Amino acid sequence: MREAIASGRFIITGEVAPPKGCHLEHMVEEAEHYRGLVAGVNVTDIQSSVMRAGSLVGCLKLKEAGLPPVLQVTCRDRNRLSLQSELLSACALGITDVLCLTGDYTTLGDHPQAKPVFDLDSVSLLRAAKRLTTGKDMAFYPDRKNPGQFIDGETLDGDPPDFCLGCVVNPGAVPVEPQIYKLLKKIEAGAEFCQTQAVYEPGKFEEFMTKLGEVPIPILAGIVVLKSPMMARYMNENVAGVTVPQWMMEELADKETRVAKSIAMSAKLVSELKPMCQGVHMMPLGWDKHVPTILQQAGVLQ
């Protein structure tokens, strides 16, 4: 990711989800569609709180296939010991692009009875990850040898990890100001790139970008490829800050032309968003095979 950010080019990232099962071949096949097109492929971390294989193993599989993984790490299921350990494990596997999120709440998923952890949140996780890159962890406890003094960070063995850290924002949230405040805190904490929640209305996104003002990190607009009017209605009802306009739903009404129209709409969206931001984050939810066409039609491939 860091190379792509430094290049100043329009950045494209993709996303795949590990399965509920232990065979990740299909996930890697989906990610194949991104080969050569993207700076990174996010591997989701038990997204929507639905139990499945982990992000780290998914990243490893992508890496073995020669694809650039982005590890997603959420705070829902792990405390600070486990989160830092996960980050070290990732680095040991050569996975250093990391997207830090707070994570969906447990009751939204398929194990609503699970104990939610949230020991850290996205900002403190970013800080913890950044601190690891300085060679220290989050340890803080009384120094036995010097009463009254505290150990502030244990030193890591060997060279410290070097992470390129990412964060998220929901540009459609109402009110949007708290999102902006928090994004600025994430940037202060060490985020180097930002991927957004799904965007469907370029006008509203532009308003968000204007309110946000100039920030030192690239903002990658989230593109969730619409597959059907049903999916659009579901998103309108259930996904905070996401509004799929009526005309998009109508475009997808005819089953015969649906795929072609969906591709054309996504492509149009990407090309309209292009002047407003520094990249796009593609979330095709299984329609990964259409991503190359979308990007081509949008004219963002170099």
Add this chain to the structure above:
Amino acid sequence: MIASKKKPLEEILGYLQDAQSVFIVGCGDCATQCETGGETEVAQMKQALEAAGKTVTGTAVPDVTCNILDTARLLRKQKEAVAAAEAILVLSCGTGVQSVAESQESKPVYPGVDSLFSAVTARKGQIYERCVCCSDCVVGDYAGICPMARCPKGQLHGPCGGYDDGKCEVDRNQSCVWTLILERAEKTGQLERVLEHMGAAGVKDYQANRHPAELVFEPRRAGRL
């Protein structure tokens, strides 16, 4: 106070399957306010148990059941009725149940309500969680509103991306605490301070919240400062 709700009668009867005779204890404080263990609910429970074929040997509603000594004293006043019972059913929060158990060493004690949370009361019947007793109060940094208690994710650095129209993604009927905090901070003139803290907030020290917690101190004597 501690908010509570009634357990289903079937669950209570399950506890009492081996006890033919029962003594019922309520609570004059929180469980009375929650209408789960006041005089009325204790009388209703007596009727329900009798309808289920049990004998109720007596009832008592201490002022504050979680006060171990006062509760023990009250039960001593009815010691025959307590002794005649094979089990005691307590309609109060879990601390009240265990307060009764402390003075009744050889008697099975069962809960008749579920404890919910430490609560504030607005109008009668409107009871809300405002504090999770985290042992390290932070409301001073958040315009007097606790994000630990009122954000499901207990975030200290601002809202997640899940709120919509100021409502929480976990429960659309509840306001996102962060919109409440920022609105109130604006009114109290603390906005800048709260925003600054949102960035500067550290991480919670969960050592301070270890169980079982205790507070033991030398109390002030009457007539002395």
